[in-house]
Amino acid sequence: MGTDIGTDLRVLRADDWDQWYDNLIRAFGGVSEPSEERELWNALTETDRSIGAWDGDVVVGTAGAFSFRLTVPGGASVPAAGVTMVSVAATHRRRGVLTSMMRRQLDDVRSWGEPLAVLTASEPAIYGRFGYGAATFxxxxxxxxxxxxxxxxxxxxxxxxxxxxxxxxxxxxxxxxxxxxxxxxxxxxxxxxxxxxxxxxxxxxxxxxxxxxxxxxxxxxxxxxxxxxxxxxxxxxxxxxxxxxxxxxxxxxxxxxxxxxxxxxxxxxxxxxxxxxxxxxxxxxxxxxxxxxxxxxxxxSLYVRLVDVGAALEARTYQAPVDVVFEVEDDFCPWNTGRWRLTGDAKGASCARTTDAADLALSVRELGAAYLGGVSLASLGAAGRVREMRQGTLAEAAVGFESVVSPWLPHGF
Structure with missing residues (x-):
């Protein structure tokens, strides 16, 4: 798969890691890291889950995805791709490199059967257009x-x-x-x-x-x-x-x-x-x-992206009963677009496609923000980011989605 400018995306090889990582360091200012830190990130990098954008024999873009398990409301440990080490060389900005890497990465995450992708954002304005919502603070x-x-x-x-x-x-x-x-x-x-x-x-x-x-x-x-x-x-x-x-x-x-x-x-x-x-x-x-x-x-802190809406919403529980039909918009991962009926409580949940009338309309970004229970659907509704199609359903869903304790990411990646 290539970018719009003819550069090639390919899976990272171990012997290309130094050049790949050097591009990342340069994109973040060019200050070299201490050897112990660089060695640790080398050891933690999952090369088969990392990609590089190459212009000839030069790396101009990087992106990786750690194999994480993320706690969700209810205590389940859910597979999640920890998006990391994303960079584009300053010489290749605004030429489709980042979009191409995000497209390839989310397609890969879906093929791996992981319902979530998560990241910490160096620049929060970047990732909303790819469906990531700020879920923890x-x-x-x-x-x-x-x-x-x-x-x-x-x-x-x-x-x-x-x-x-x-x-x-x-x-x-x-x-x-x-x-x-x-x-x-x-x-x-x-x-x-x-x-x-x-x-x-x-x-x-x-x-x-x-x-x-x-x-x-x-x-x-x-x-x-x-x-x-x-x-x-x-x-x-x-x-x-x-x-x-x-x-x-x-x-x-x-x-x-x-x-x-x-x-x-x-x-x-x-x-x-x-x-x-x-x-x-x-x-x-x-x-x-x-x-x-x-x-x-x-x-x-942590940004969440639902890669598989049905599987992600089924993976968590809800502190109050919910029975709601979401009309989901997801331009970047169109397989999520459409209506989904979520039925759940503190014991479990099911979520499947439906033709029933929608109760709430929102984008996948808002679902990601609310997913861990730290951002209220009602607050998103007050901001106009969630539209109530049937009266009373926003408050009901908001209570169900909340977490008793605030979600928290303990360390970066």
Whole structure:
């Protein structure tokens, strides 16, 4: 399959990876990565699921798709193509290269039998036209720990904390993470090799902060949580004003999480705790004395694309009964266009084509945004993105699609 300008698309070969990846790096500014990071992405790249656009013997476009399993509402782990490493050389922009790669990739995902494609967007404006909708969000904060205090639940003092080298406790930390994956939509089951992502610690990317540190939380001899972080020392005439930069905090229960948060708030010689990429319903927000001095900011995270509308809607459950006919528009993947009847509840769902009259009309992009339960169909309706054809069905469907906990992507890819 070729692009509109005569370049060729072909599956990536292992011995072409360096040139392929160099094109990606150049497209993102040309700053070389530390060797340990480049080596990890080389090991994680699935060449048989990656494509390159070639102009003669030069790579001018890249796109890959990781084999992921994504938690959806109800706890099922659903196959999803993790779209990644997308780039087009600046010399070949606006010439159909990206569209051609997206066309080939979604055709491939469909042939693999994967109902979902997901990605994180460097430029959100790009992917809406290919049917991706922003489905999860994350909160970032800069907490003034000199002025903000925590009110922790009973039992917090029973949690034992200890420092450990991150690599030494990796297996225990991964076991904690794995237990939480089915409990929150948007989380990824980490396949072998992906655990190394959390240990990346190149010196040139620390920006003056310490090497990666880790504290594990234990109770009754069991690891019940962990935090990975760096400390960035800083001083002024009045004294120390260092920052704790949180990379990851994961725990099995509220008490263990509170113990870890309290530890991070109290590290000597620091006055700021910087968090990034946390769930929008993260519990620290309800423990702090003054959320305004935490400077919370919300931004988009995971974008979802339904490759097979019927299979995707059947794969999740619905917190309230739904019986609704969607009129779906999908210009880029026309096999999804048409009417679909979704019937489901907390126990399961079915979704099949129908000739019945439509209750709601929307594009596949809106279905992707609402799919994990973090974006309300009612909100999309208020924005004019979902049209109600039968009165009352929008509110009913919106309640059914919601998730009890906010969907969250724990790390990028």
């Amino acid at each position: 994350q909160i970032q904060s800069e907490i003034d720990t000199n002025r903000v205090s925590l009110s922790v639940p009973d039992g917090t003092d029973d949690v034992r904390l200890r420092y450990a080298a991150p690599a030494d406790v990796l297996d225990a930390c991964e076991a904690v993470y794995a237990r939480l994956v089915p409990l929150r939509p948007g989380m990824l089951a980490r396949m072998p090799g992906w655990e190394r992502l959390g240990l990346l610690d190149p010196e040139k990317e620390r920006d003056g902060a310490s090497p990666l540190q880790c504290v594990v939380a234990e109770r009754g001899g069991e690891t019940v949580g962990y935090a990975r972080f760096r400390v960035k020392p800083e001083w002024e005439l009045a004294g120390a004003k260092g920052a704790v930069i949180l990379q990851d905090l994961t725990a099995l229960d509220p008490v263990a999480r509170a113990a870890l948060w309290r530890f991070l708030f109290g590290i000597d010689l620091t006055s700021t705790l910087v968090t990034g990429g946390r769930p929008v319903d993260d519990d620290w927000q309800y423990l702090v004395s003054d959320v305004r001095r935490c400077l919370p900011r919300v931004r988009d």
